[in-house]
Amino acid sequence: MSEEVRAMPRVNGLAAALRMLAPRWPMLLLATAAIVVFTAASLARPLAIQHALDEGVAKGDRAELVQACLAFGALLLLVYVFQGLSTWIVNRVGQDFLYDLRMRLFEHYQRMSLAFFGRENAGRLVARMTSDVTTVNDVLNNGFLVVVQSLLTLAGATVILLTLSVRLSLAVALILPPLIVATAIFRVYSNRAYNRVRERIADVMVHMQETFSGLRVVQAFAREQKNRERFGEINERNFEANVSTVKLSSLYFPFVEWLRGAAIGLILYFGGRQVAGDAVTVGTVAAFVFYLEFIFQPIQNLSQVFDMVQSANAALGKIFGVLAVEPDVPEPERPARVQPPLEGRIALEGVTFGYDPDRPVLREIDLVIEPGQHVMLVGPTGAGKSTLAKLITRMYDPTAGTVRIGGYDLRTLRLADLRRTVTMVPQEGFLFTGTIRENILFGKPGASDAEVRAACERLGIDGFIRSLPNGYETLVSFRGSRLSAGEKQLVSIARAFLADPPVLVLDEATSSLDPHTEEQVEQALRTLLEGRTSVVIAHRLSTAEHADRVLVVDGGRIVEDGRHDELVRRGGYFAALYRQWVAGRAAKTA
CATH class of the missing domain: 3.40.50.300 (P-loop containing nucleotide triphosphate hydrolases)
Incomplete structure (x- = not known):
């Protein structure tokens, strides 16, 4: 464990961030309401397609077909308006939060004494303000929106699928156990991998900061090659840490995509047999195929967001760890009432x-x-x-x-x-x-x-x-x-x-x-x-x-x-x- 990690208090970064976000709950509530509206509109679109196929195409009823198309267009408009509204609100709240976080960090650094800056490496302190805050920015801009939308979509799609056909829903459920197991394994290993990535990024910034600050000494002693070799070692560790996350993703996400294809095959097979037996309509089978996207895409989105959240949680832990350090030279709780400047004794x-x-x-x-x-x-x-x-x-x-x-x-x-x-x-x-x-x-x-x-x-x-x-x-x-x-x-x-x-x-x-x-x-x-x-x-x-x-x-x-x-x-x-x-x-x- 690095000296910096030992020196900093352990802080639950996500919990600390949620406390900072608490005053902004009205805006987040409004964003959630907008997400509910555009998610419901998205979920209703396959139903409009089902109606068009079963009532308009199969029965040759032009009026029903036009009505279904108009409904589909109205749903698209709702998705456009409320998705745009929710995106704007979430990003605005996220930027407000990041503004406050940067200000708190900067003000905290200015309150810290010389002893703190003697203990801590300047490059790592800069990394808290730059790369770590950028990581948090990615989650705030996309994470909240994706998580809420994905959870609502999953819940809504599950209810609709069960309503349309319990048998076809059970067929789709066959792919859930391997998906859940793969996701659980992915979460464990990705958490470790992203923590290593954050450490390696900080190491890169530390070496760069020291090299730039001491460039005169580097050039005076012709240390460019040695510095390059040292940076190469640090960069190699950073490369390996990032490659480990890529390996995990290259195994997990294609597997999820393969399961998606298998699920479509199950729906076509069992759905086709039920259409032949008049148990379900063609429109229902088509709706099932569309709703399958509403099952798999949220799961993939949540897995990707989980990566981001793990990385952001590691970054937040480091940021709030710095903020939790008390100044060695604190302000007095009850300062003396004086009128400066004082007598020079x-x-x-x-x-x-x-x-x-x-x-x-x-x-x-x-x-x-x-x-x-x-x-x-x-x-x-x-x-x-x-x-x-x-x-x-x-x-x-x-x-x-x-x-x-x-x-x-x-x-x-x-x-x-x-x-x-x-x-x-x-x-x-x-x-x-x-x-x-x-x-x-x-x-x-x-x-x-x-x-x-x-x-x-x-x-x-x-x-x-x-x-x-x-x-x-x-x-x-x-x-x-x-x-x-x-x-x-x-x-x-x-x-x-x-x-x-x-x-x-x-x-x-x-x-x-x-x-x-x-x-x-x-x-x-x-x-x-x-x-x-x-x-x-x-x-x-x-x-x-x-x-x-x-x-x-x-x-x-x-x-x-x-x-x-x-x-x-x-x-x-x-x-x-x-x-x-x-x-x-x-x-x-x-």
């Missing part, structure tokens, strides 16, 4: 945290950062600096202890209130597909163009943006690939500046920039940090000279706390780090 009280609770990354951190203080976090890789920043922004909750902003435990604040108080500028400036202006407006969606320009002028980046081909309306593609790393970071800084939060957390915001761009970004950052409480993860220790405090993190603890000059004079851990950094920088410039 940060306090950590006895904070311990581990991504694996048995292996703490931070241990018993006690820390107070006063409003307006500019604090640097320094230390070796893996010391816990980024984890500390994630706790302050409540990307995670501490395993033990409390994190407070403005005196409030973060777990008591609505996430929207917290986000208006604390903003993070990550190591990479992430931009979304859209214009430069739209990306800056992420910080404050309701801001005017004048506010956006004023923010950029204050940061000293208005000239850079105006130099782009279309200025603020310049389009950037996914992740801002048309801009350099420094340009993307400048836009993300403008986004944070426009949001105007009292607390800022910067996670090595200049670590991947060239010296020229770094200077421009650092100038914008100085403007951004003015008058705000800031926690900055630094990899260039020279920037610590401008901090109010330097916190040295090592082994999950704060081992030193003070101003840059004080820590250098103490000759402790920070002084050793600083000397090592200065020596390394001197060696690079030598």
Whole structure:
């Protein structure tokens, strides 16, 4: 069993979907009524043919023949109108349901914490929104209509056949036992096969997503052939899973078709003998042949729909399994009533945290950062600096202890209130597909163009943006690939500046920039940090000279706390780090 399946709760997807459909029952009831009308009209057509043959053709009565033809035409019109009405209603309800399901999935993903996305594969999460929803769409658009119509047709045809001739009905019944046994076997094996298909489709999407995201690495290390071989293995498993469903269908459906032919032969044989003995009419035998279609076609339809339902049930189980996962960082049940933004005082009280609770990354951190203080976090890789920043922004909750902003435990604040108080500028400036202006407006969606320009002028980046081909309306593609790393970071800084939060957390915001761009970004950052409480993860220790405090993190603890000059004079851990950094920088410039 895959890791994803173990992580997700087991959910009865069909039952969950029915609960979502419950508010739409009036429309489904109307659709059912329309299906009843056009099914009844369909079932009546062979009776009109019987009447035409027995009363019109056999007796040479033209009036009866015309009357039967008119009745047949009226029945065709009823089928056309009410089948069209039922199809429209069912598809409209299905699309409404799918709209709500996609929205629930998307909103749920946005509520989930970083821990969830660290556990789950992005490709599988996308598969829930795409291929699984498409599978459900197929059932909703066709399944309900086919199931209701087929069941009504089967029931109606059975009653009519028994009414026309019990003996001929018994002859037709001879084919039912093998049909029922074959259908039962088909259901068991098809259920297993379609579950495998859903898993294999997800594997294909996962590999494609990872390959596209890491294409630079793939090409840099000439891994195209290896990736092709790996995809070939995954695609082969997907091929085999789908072929297994084809094998089942190729055995089952031709067998049903053979039984249909055998049943027609039985009707012609026994019906012909009864016509010769005047027990039934030719019209009755003809009606039986037509009604045979009303027996076999619904059974085939139900078998095909069962395939679809099995596949959709597997997909729904995965979708509602995702929806059943509770956020690791939940909204408080009774949030504190605050008026954001809050005062920028940060306090950590006895904070311990581990991504694996048995292996703490931070241990018993006690820390107070006063409003307006500019604090640097320094230390070796893996010391816990980024984890500390994630706790302050409540990307995670501490395993033990409390994190407070403005005196409030973060777990008591609505996430929207917290986000208006604390903003993070990550190591990479992430931009979304859209214009430069739209990306800056992420910080404050309701801001005017004048506010956006004023923010950029204050940061000293208005000239850079105006130099782009279309200025603020310049389009950037996914992740801002048309801009350099420094340009993307400048836009993300403008986004944070426009949001105007009292607390800022910067996670090595200049670590991947060239010296020229770094200077421009650092100038914008100085403007951004003015008058705000800031926690900055630094990899260039020279920037610590401008901090109010330097916190040295090592082994999950704060081992030193003070101003840059004080820590250098103490000759402790920070002084050793600083000397090592200065020596390394001197060696690079030598």
